Amino acid sequence: MPVESVFPRLEALLPHVQKPIQYVGGELNSTVKEWDDTDVRWALMYPDAYEVGLPNQGVMILYEVLNEREGVLAERTYSVWPDLEELMREHRVPQFTVDAHRPVGAFDLFGVSFSTELGYTNLLTALDLAGIPLDAADRTEDHPVVIAGGHAAFNPEPIADFVDCAVVGDGEQAVLEITEIVRAWKAEGRPGGREELLFRLARTGGVYVPRFYDVEYLADGRIARVVPNRSGVPWRVSKHTVMDLDEWPYPKQPLVPLAETVHERMSVEIFRGCTRGCRFCQAGMITRPVRERSITGIGEMVDKGLKNTGFEEVGLLSLSSADHSEIADVAKGLADRYEEDKIGLSLPSTRVDAFNIDLANELTRNGRRSGLTFAPEGGSERIRKVINKMVSEEDLIRTVATAYGNGWRQVKLYFMCGLPTETDEDVLQIADMATRVIAKGREVSGSGDIRCTVSIGGFVPKPHTPFQWAPQLSPEETDARLEKLRERIRGDKKYGRSIGFRYHDGKPGIVEGLLSRGDRRVGDVIRAVYEAGGRFDGWREYFSYDLWMDCADKALTAHGVDVDWYTTRERGYEEVLPWDHLDSGLDKDWLWEDWQDALDETEVEDCRWTPCFDCGVCPQLDTEIQIGPTGKKLLPLTVVK
């Protein structure tokens, strides 16, 4: 039976809400398929506002991969703002997809991509609006299977009550495997109901089904063990790794929205994974090994993507884009090819070295040289050894000297506060670094019109990193340390006025910390916050620290733990961590050694250029580093008139 569009009912509400265009769909390159021509149907969600969710590469890739398949339908849904949520509840309009405005509750699968834990309350809003019971245990065969993915899914325990499954790692192949399992189960007449379907997914070893695992606790609140509660379910669930990015050139036809979104550009992922080994960086740890897209593959994606979208900017994405083995040729080749076409090129996530100035110069050949961004992350040489961010102050000064010498006028520096072993002195050295940057800039450029912006955020320890055992700094201490830094910068008569200072207070970081390293008991907090009206926790204007703390106090007391226990407490070697049964490929003993090395201020090299240091990923997952150079060149294309 075809599923009816809710659009006529939604349409009547749209004149009353902000930016209604975000709810109407119709994006260029979007796909609407006939419901009855398909037998496996996915609703894909990015649990944030449309303007943030639409450009998300993960959702865009899976949307296209699924829709390319015969018999498979994928549509997208995003969080609705509270103004529309209120009207939808009043007029009983369910959570809908923007493609064909079908109710999310009618789909077979509801996949939700979590880049951050701060989307958890939005998951509950969407489930409730969709008419799907919040508790996975209360769902029937008529409800979609709710699957969490994305980086936050590497510790899905805080949302274990609300999701049916979690999938860790790359989604391209995983969604197709899941699709086939669902298709077969439906074709067989749904034997064994929902439970059987979940079991078939779980026994692949690549889909985590929380209900098939029991968590046992010790008297002191720590986890005793996590154990499968039925046979055939693996003890640990593996992450998925796509090995040849050139075989997965997605998105081929990126969505072009009518509404304004946060990234309006043609993004091409130039490699996946990172082995720099920054110890705070969850993305770098959980996406190993490094897999490069070839220079020719990049060139084709950019060409097709621009033709299909009309975008004016190309973003070369990865965790450390300048590390691509042929980045110089890629940058030069693209700059040559699009010199006449007014296409901008951007290279986010670059490290601090002079080579990158050459790259930046290449990318801005025709344009204005305004600002360059670097992330030393730590203010002192000592703390940078702790976090394994191998950049010396001399490197940085040399780099900014080159930048200012090449006409750049503004340098932005990113730092973190609250890193393990950090003292006030480590953070105050950020001010010294900034003054040296300004002094060098004035000297090299011969101009007083030089700016340096210091941007600093609180560090949140993340699962599957060497810092997963580390204590998080309390918000009071974070704020006090940032205040001292602010005073140090303000007090500098000679340079202070050239230094911009941006910081985030420590409170949101504590909630993120609670959710990042939480276990199943934290689910009660998320539910309580949602029920008390918590929404859009990644947005300053909606986030309420007090609401989270009140709800956490009430919900966690029953379990004999509290927010500090989850955040500012240091964990020991023997402790069973809530995510230990999710296998990111990293050897837990290696992570512990790296944590000990951090405390000893010992650095680790990048395994792309030095011998393997046994993090465990390649042998565990039977993968390998895939890097160039291929020796090929990016060909200039002749524009067909």
Place this chain on the structure above:
Amino acid sequence: MQRVRLRYTKRGRLRFTSHRDFQRAFERALRRAEVPMAYSAGFTPHPKVSYANAAPTGTASEAEYLEIALTERRDPALLRELLDASLPPGLDVTDAVEAHTSGFADRLTASEWRLRLDGVAPAEAARAASAFLAAPAVEVQRETKKGLRTFDARAAVAALEAAADDGPGGADRPGPASCAILRLVVRHLTPAVRPDDVLTGLRTAAGLAPPVPAGVTRLAQGPLDEETGTVTDPLAPDRDATPVATAHGSTA
């Protein structure tokens, strides 16, 4: 340089496109269609597009206009097809004429609108329209960027009458049992009187309160024929001038 004037629509669900949204979409369509656009000078060059008088977000339109400047000549009819295919369905390019006259924006002196009032009996709408027209002035208020403004919505209205439901934009809405259609002609004055203001006026001056938001569509935009109270084609002078202009070569 060749200048081409285009007429385009905002139909169905894409009536929720704001003017800024449309501008971005149109400029991308120009790039996809590889239209040889003239660019402005400066640090961030922009394609030369002049937009006239965009309909408010949420109102549909059959008669929006813009003008583009090209560095190479193109056949307007082919250009129309190309751009229409490049834009999403609903944002449709319906006419293209090479510019041979100046003062195009000044020719857009009035708009004809259709107001679809679901859940309102036609007789009730006709009564309210008469009451509105009979009033010497109808003061309405609207929230603007500069705060709440009060102005007269009556003087700008050249025509307001019940009409038959036969135009576009009616089919995408399921019709309840009773549905009234009003045809409205508004002069472009300052401050601008929008269909919304007339609807507000119909409520305050004539007690007309539709149960659901009105479906508003701009049907035409152009010079107002005061005799007949109709809005005429603003591209007509360019169309008529074509043979003359061709004989004299480029008009750029």
